Amino acid sequence: AKECGRGTFKFFSPDHNEKMVQRMQLEQALRRAIENQELFLDYQPQIDNATGAITGVEALVRWNHPQLGLLQPGLFISIAEDTGLIIPLGEWVLRTACHQAKAWQRAGHRQLRMAVNISPRQFQQRGLMPMIDTILQETGCDPKTLELELTETTLMDNPDEAAALLKALKRRGISLAIDDFGTGYSSLSHLKHFPIDRLKIDRSFINDLTRSPEDGAIVEAIIAMAHRLHLEAVAEGVEYRDQCTMLHNWGCTTSQGFLFSRPLPAPDLTSLLASGQNN
Numbered sequence: 001a002k003e004c005g006r007g008t009f010k011f012f013s014p015d016h017n018e019k020m021v022q023r024m025q026l027e028q029a030l031r032r033a034i035e036n037q038e039l040f041l042d043y044q045p046q047i048d049n050a051t052g053a054i055t056g057v058e059a060l061v062r063w064n065h066p067q068l069g070l071l072q073p074g075l076f077i078s079i080a081e082d083t084g085l086i087i088p089l090g091e092w093v094l095r096t097a098c099h100q101a102k103a104w105q106r107a108g109h110r111q112l113r114m115a116v117n118i119s120p121r122q123f124q125q126r127g128l129m130p131m132i133d134t135i136l137q138e139t140g141c142d143p144k145t146l147e148l149e150l151t152e153t154t155l156m157d158n159p160d161e162a163a164a165l166l167k168a169l170k171r172r173g174i175s176l177a178i179d180d181f182g183t184g185y186s187s188l189s190h191l192k193h194f195p196i197d198r199l200k201i202d203r204s205f206i207n208d209l210t211r212s213p214e215d216g217a218i219v220e221a222i223i224a225m226a227h228r229l230h231l232e233a234v235a236e237g238v239e240y241r242d243q244c245t246m247l248h249n250w251g252c253t254t255s256q257g258f259l260f261s262r263p264l265p266a267p268d269l270t271s272l273l274a275s276g277q278n279n
């Protein structure tokens with residue numbers, strides 16, 4: 001009984017309690033964050049390895065919390081996912097990203113791709129397709145410039161339903177990427193049937209690329225496989241010139257990472273685009 005009591009005490013330890021309270025407070029605050037306009041997006045450029053031009057950007061959400069200051073998505077996306085708040089949050093992200101994409105299209109960057117992360121719960125939500133249609137119509141954003149990033153786990157949860165939804169998205173001209181490729185559970189036989197455009201090779205394989213022959217072998221094989229499946233390979237988390245050179249030599253077309261730029265507020269990216277004379 002004493003053991004049991006101790007165990008129970010441990011479970012309700014002040015530490016654990018405090019974490020739960022923090023999480024609940026964060027949840028309450030997150031509910032209000034959208035209407036209070038505390039969320040904003042940064043945009044990280046994606047670079048053509050051959051020319052150095054910016055060919056696209058990934059939209060990444062941040063939260064300017066009135067008391068806690070700037071919060072990174074690692075701190076609140078999982079709460080949003082667990083509570084269902086990811087649905088209104090995700091809608092806000094997509095609408096904001098499409099507005100920005102339209103603004104950059106108007107400024108002459110007609111081919112610039114706008115990549116938006118879609119969480120598993122968002123993908124499984126029935127209203128996703130009509131929501132996307134409404135936002136595209138509302139913003140006038142060209143669907144051909146929109147890319148949705150989905151993880152392997154999101155797609156493999158219900159592969160048949162996923163394939164149908166992906167096809168509907170493709171019919172609108174929207175581009176599709178598998179995010180964090182190589183880290184999730186995925187079946188290559190399913191991958192073959194998904195109308196995917198790009199594989200984003202996870203950062204964890206890029207980290208030690210130049211020092212680890214194993215990581216090198218994995219990355220080279222992913223790029224080769226991507227080519228055979230007529231997919232584009234994108235590397236994320238590229239921090240060093242050496243990594244970029246290696247990736248380029250293996251035929252990886254696009255890189256994203258701190259080597260080129262951290263995620264930036266829209267006005268900074270507008271300047272970067274203007275200085276690079278990207279189309």
Ligand code: C2E
Nearest residue numbers: 060061072073074077093117118119237238239256257258
């Ligand atoms: P992700 O989709 O894999 O996004 C890339 C993350 O890697 C970003 O972190 C980015 O800042 C970081 N990163 C980019 N280049 C480098 C690099 O060279 N080195 C290192 N060490 N890191 C780099 P961030 O912005 O903190 O986002 C973390 C995750 O939160 C994202 O991972 C994504 O899963 C999620 N997330 C962010 N925004 C959204 C969103 O709007 N909706 C959803 N559903 N998830 C989001």
Ligand code: CA
Nearest residue numbers: 058117149179
């Ligand atoms: Ca992503």
Ligand code: CA
Nearest residue numbers: 179180200236
């Ligand atoms: Ca990623």
Ligand code: CA
Nearest residue numbers: 179180202203
């Ligand atoms: Ca990631």
